[in-house]
Amino acid sequence: MNSPEPAFFASALINWYEKHKRSLPWRDTRDPYAIWLSEIILQQTRVNQGLPYYLTFTSHYPTVKDLADAPADEVLRHWQGLGYYSRARNLHQTAKYISYELDGIFPNNYAGLLKLKGIGPYTAAAIASFAFKEPVAVLDGNVFRVLARVYGITEDIASPAGKKAFQLLADSLICGTQPDTYNQAIMEFGAIQCTPVMPDCLFCPLQQTCFAFRNGLVQELPHKAKAKVGRERYFHYLVLQWQGQYYLRKRTQTDIWQGLYDFYLHETDGPVLPEDILMQELQLLVPQEPLPRVKAVSESYKHVLTHQKIYARFYLIRLHSRLRKEIAESTGLNLFSVSEIEQLPKAIMIDRYLKTSVF
Ligand code: SF4
Missing domain, CATH: 3.90.79.10 (Nucleoside Triphosphate Pyrophosphohydrolase)
Known part of the structure; x- marks a missing residue:
C-alpha cells in the first residue's frame, strides 16, 4: 500500500483529534497574543510544565500592552525555570513593538508575523493558522516525527536539506479548509499517539498506510544526526x-x-x-x-x-x-x-x- 493521500491523511488526523485532544486553554481562543504566549512557552517545555507558566503570564499580563509595560526583571522572574532567557527578552521587546509601533494590533498573516523579533517560521505558522486560519503548515518535533514515519522521509531532520524536504511535504498536505484544526491535530497526534519511544501503532488510524510501520522502521525514524558534545x-x-x-x-x-x-x-x-x-x-x-x-x-x-x-x-x-x-x-x-x-x-x-x- 502506498503513502496516504493528503485528503485521507488530513481527515484521519482531524477525526482522531476530535476524539482524543486534550482540553487546553490556548485552544479555546483565536487571540493571537494568547496563542503567541502559549507557543513561545511550549517551545521550552512540555504541556504539563508549560501550563502554569501560561496561566501566570495571562493572569499577570492579560493583554499585549500589559506585558509591554511590565518591568523587564519581573518578566524574567516569571519566566524563571523555563531556560532560554533570550526568548523571554524577545517576548518582552516584541510586546513593546506591537503595543507602541503597531498600535497593539498583531500582523494577521504569516509573512507579517515572521518579521517580528523572536517569531520564527514555526511560531508564525502556528499564530497565522490558529488565529487567522491561514493555510500554512507548522513544523515542530512532533510533526517531523509523524511525517518521517508515515511518509518514510529518511533525511536528517536537523540538516538544511532535511528541513526543506519536510517543509515541502508539510506544505503539500495542509488542509485548505481547516488549516487551524489540521495543524493542531498533527501536533497533538505526534504528542499523544505517534510518540518518540512507544507509539500506539496497534490502535493507529494511519497504521495501514504508515511507511515506518509497514517496514519495521518505527524506532529508526525520524533520523537525526547525533549532536556534537557541548x-x-x-x-x-x-x-x-x-x-x-x-x-x-x-x-x-x-x-x-x-x-x-x-x-x-x-x-x-x-x-x-x-x-x-x-x-x-x-x-x-x-x-x-x-x-x-x-x-x-x-x-x-x-x-x-x-x-x-x-x-x-x-x-x-x-x-x-x-x-x-x-x-x-x-x-x-x-x-x-x-x-x-x-x-x-x-x-x-x-x-x-x-x-x-x-x-
Ligand atoms: S502506525 Fe505507529 S508509527 Fe505509524 S503513524 Fe501510527 S503510531 Fe505513528
Whole structure:
C-alpha cells in the first residue's frame, strides 16, 4: 500500500483529534497574543510544565500592552525555570513593538508575523493558522516525527536539506479548509499517539498506510544526526554575605543567562579553583582588610544547556564590612536582602543553591 493521500491523511488526523485532544486553554481562543504566549512557552517545555507558566503570564499580563509595560526583571522572574532567557527578552521587546509601533494590533498573516523579533517560521505558522486560519503548515518535533514515519522521509531532520524536504511535504498536505484544526491535530497526534519511544501503532488510524510501520522502521525514524558534545564550563561563585544580606550582580555580558542575577563569578578550565587564585580574587574584592575566610563550599551543581554543561560550586564568604563603593561599582555587585533576592530573576542553578543553603 502506498503513502496516504493528503485528503485521507488530513481527515484521519482531524477525526482522531476530535476524539482524543486534550482540553487546553490556548485552544479555546483565536487571540493571537494568547496563542503567541502559549507557543513561545511550549517551545521550552512540555504541556504539563508549560501550563502554569501560561496561566501566570495571562493572569499577570492579560493583554499585549500589559506585558509591554511590565518591568523587564519581573518578566524574567516569571519566566524563571523555563531556560532560554533570550526568548523571554524577545517576548518582552516584541510586546513593546506591537503595543507602541503597531498600535497593539498583531500582523494577521504569516509573512507579517515572521518579521517580528523572536517569531520564527514555526511560531508564525502556528499564530497565522490558529488565529487567522491561514493555510500554512507548522513544523515542530512532533510533526517531523509523524511525517518521517508515515511518509518514510529518511533525511536528517536537523540538516538544511532535511528541513526543506519536510517543509515541502508539510506544505503539500495542509488542509485548505481547516488549516487551524489540521495543524493542531498533527501536533497533538505526534504528542499523544505517534510518540518518540512507544507509539500506539496497534490502535493507529494511519497504521495501514504508515511507511515506518509497514517496514519495521518505527524506532529508526525520524533520523537525526547525533549532536556534537557541548563544551564544559566550571563556575566558582563567591557568595559574599554581609549582615545577612548578599552581593549579587546582573549578568550583562553576551553569554548565557543575560539579564539574570548571580554572584561574583570566577570561571576556570577545570573543576578545581586553586587556593592562590581564590585568595587573589578575595584580595581584589576586600583589599583593605584581613582576608575573610571561606565558611562553606557547596557540592558541585550541574546544569545542562543545549551546547554547554555548567558545573558550579558556591563559596560562602562572610565579609567584615561592606564592599568599597568603587569595587562594588566596577564589579556590578549590589547588596540584596533575602526577600529581595527571592524577587530577582535568576538562573535555575542559582535558585537551587539559594533554596538549599540560604532561604
Ligand atoms: S502506525 Fe505507529 S508509527 Fe505509524 S503513524 Fe501510527 S503510531 Fe505513528
